[in-house]
Amino acid sequence: MSPCAKPILTPVLSFIIFILIWEITVRYSGWDKNIFPDPLTVLISMGELIRSGCLLKHTVASLFRVTAGFYLAAILGIPLGIFLGRNYTAALFFNPIINFLRPISPLAWIPLAMLWFGIGDQPAIFLIFLSSFFPIVVATTVAVQSINPTYFYVAANFDFKKYEVLSKIVIPAIIPSIVTSLRITVTIAWIVVVAAEMIAVQSGLGYLILDSRNGLRMDYVMDAMIVIGLIGLFLDYIMRRISNIGSTVWATVER
Amino acid sequence: MGNILIKKISKEFCNRRRSSRESDNPCPYGDVVSVLNKIDLEIKEGEMACILGPSGCGKSTLLRIIAGFDKQTSGSLAINGKEVDGPSSNNIFVFQHSGLLPWMTVWQNVELGLRHMKNPEEKNHKILEYIQMVELDGFEHHYPYQLSGGMQRRAELARALAVNPDILIMDEPFSGLDFLTHMKMREEVVNMHQFLEKTILMVTHDIDDALIMGDRVVVFSNRPSEIKVNRRLDFSHPRIFEKNPELQDIRDELFLMLGVSYGV
Numbered sequence: 431m432s433p434c435a436k437p438i439l440t441p442v443l444s445f446i447i448f449i450l451i452w453e454i455t456v457r458y459s460g461w462d463k464n465i466f467p468d469p470l471t472v473l474i475s476m477g478e479l480i481r482s483g484c485l486l487k488h489t490v491a492s493l494f495r496v497t498a499g500f501y502l503a504a505i506l507g508i509p510l511g512i513f514l515g516r517n518y519t520a521a522l523f524f525n526p527i528i529n530f531l532r533p534i535s536p537l538a539w540i541p542l543a544m545l546w547f548g549i550g551d552q553p554a555i556f557l558i559f560l561s562s563f564f565p566i567v568v569a570t571t572v573a574v575q576s577i578n579p580t581y582f583y584v585a586a587n588f589d590f591k592k593y594e595v596l597s598k599i600v601i602p603a604i605i606p607s608i609v610t611s612l613r614i615t616v617t618i619a620w621i622v623v624v625a626a627e628m629i630a631v632q633s634g635l636g637y638l639i640l641d642s643r644n645g646l647r648m649d650y651v652m653d654a655m656i657v658i659g660l661i662g663l664f665l666d667y668i669m670r671r672i673s674n675i676g677s678t679v680w681a682t683v684e685r
Numbered sequence: 686m687g688n689i690l691i692k693k694i695s696k697e698f699c700n701r702r703r704s705s706r707e708s709d710n711p712c713p714y715g716d717v718v719s720v721l722n723k724i725d726l727e728i729k730e731g732e733m734a735c736i737l738g739p740s741g742c743g744k745s746t747l748l749r750i751i752a753g754f755d756k757q758t759s760g761s762l763a764i765n766g767k768e769v770d771g772p773s774s775n776n777i778f779v780f781q782h783s784g785l786l787p788w789m790t791v792w793q794n795v796e797l798g799l800r801h802m803k804n805p806e807e808k809n810h811k812i813l814e815y816i817q818m819v820e821l822d823g824f825e826h827h828y829p830y831q832l833s834g835g836m837q838r839r840a841e842l843a844r845a846l847a848v849n850p851d852i853l854i855m856d857e858p859f860s861g862l863d864f865l866t867h868m869k870m871r872e873e874v875v876n877m878h879q880f881l882e883k884t885i886l887m888v889t890h891d892i893d894d895a896l897i898m899g900d901r902v903v904v905f906s907n908r909p910s911e912i913k914v915n916r917r918l919d920f921s922h923p924r925i926f927e928k929n930p931e932l933q934d935i936r937d938e939l940f941l942m943l944g945v946s947y948g949v
């Protein structure tokens with residue numbers, strides 16, 4: 431095996447072994463195929479779902495909600511985090527509230543979200559927003575607070591205006607930590623969307639799982655799970671690519 | 686211009702974290718550490734002054750006060766006859782550990798001090814000029830982490846000089862460099878000083894640095910610091926201890942004063 435092929439072939443091999451173990455478990459467990467479908471059945475039903483357009487529809491619906499909630503959380507959370515990181519008094523004021531709300535599972539908000547926003551995209555987006563917002567705020571605040579003070583002295587020494595301190599020091603300094611925190615948060619958001627869709631909406635991969643369970647189609651349940659896993663993998667891959675762009679490389683070497 | 690006049694400057698710290706913020710009673714729980722004790726010092730325009738002293742004696746604190754990063758507890762500090770009330774690009778600080786912004790290339794770092802220049806052609810020309818002055822041409826678009834320690838110091842020096850400040854404040858600029866790089870940087874700074882005639886204030890722990898580079902050597906005592914020696918060094922360059930018995934005598938004297946019985 432050439433050294434370049436190894437990082438690609440090894441993960442493929444791990445998936446093949448995983449599927450083999452799955453197949454063997456189904457065969458020797460003695461469970462009915464309706465309860466524990468084997469890989470081939472799942473693959474065939476996956477084809478059905480793709481051909482009917484059903485899978486695409488639900489996937490798009492889930493991705494839309496995650497994107498909307500996650501972007502909203504980032505757009506509001508990062509500036510708030512920067513503000514709290516730069517303003518000691520504001521941090522003292524807001525931190526107790528944030529740290530009080532943060533450990534409450536977004537799922538606990540489901541009853542309220544449904545009452546406030548009704549049925550549809552909005553409660554789901556709200557829940558994803560909640561799941562991403564607090565981690566992003568906290569990560570940004572910590573990132574700003576841990577900027578090496580030397581850089582602020584440099585800024586003062588070179589007569590930086592306030593906006594220059596923000597654009598030339600604070601933002602570039604925190605980008606690496608922000609990218610890392612977004613990478614973790616997008617995974618949380620993706621976990622939460624499935625749960626939210628089981629309750630508040632009539633579409634999405636979470637709804638597909640719930641609906642298939644009601645129809646006793648465990649093969650469809652597994653199809654939805656596989657798609658969720660693959661998209662999670664894909665989202666993580668994208669975020670990892672982002673963390674390798676030029677403006678963040680310095681951080682991996684500095685620390 | 687570049688005259689620094691320090692009169693009876695004292696600095697006290699609280700022996701408690703997070704309490705350096707000014708208030709009526711800065712140390713409610715006592716534990717005042719007096720770092721600088723009524724320091725009087727004048728550094729004349731174009732002079733290169735080297736400050737020596739035991740570690741923890743407040744040399745760096747004095748530099749930070751002069752740069753405007755920190756405020757003295759009492760006493761007055763004037764640069765060019767004007768009371769200092771904050772940092773200014775007229776006196777650029779060169780940090781002990783790199784002060785280069787790591788997310789910017791050498792070029793962008795040097796550009797910081799020239800960013801207000803209107804004519805882009807003129808500006809690029811200036812940036813290149815300073816990069817060439819410290820012999821970093823070819824590394825303009827490298828990030829600081831891609832440079833060696835000595836190159837990082839030179840890049841920071843270029844950035845500082847590009848602002849064309851009256852005063853350069855250097856806090857142990859050679860610490861962490863290997864021996865040969867240290868020697869080379871010493872030579873470069875002396876050449877730069879003779880060429881540009883800026884006022885330079887440098888803290889060092891290296892007695893030879895002070896004696897070879899300085900027009901004036903200042904020695905601090907232990908905390909709370911007072912000035913033990915303040916002496917003009919009017920020797921021509923290159924200064925070689927073996928050929929200059931007077932310089933050699935001063936060196937022996939300083940070693941003894943700083944508590945090293947030399948001749949191990």
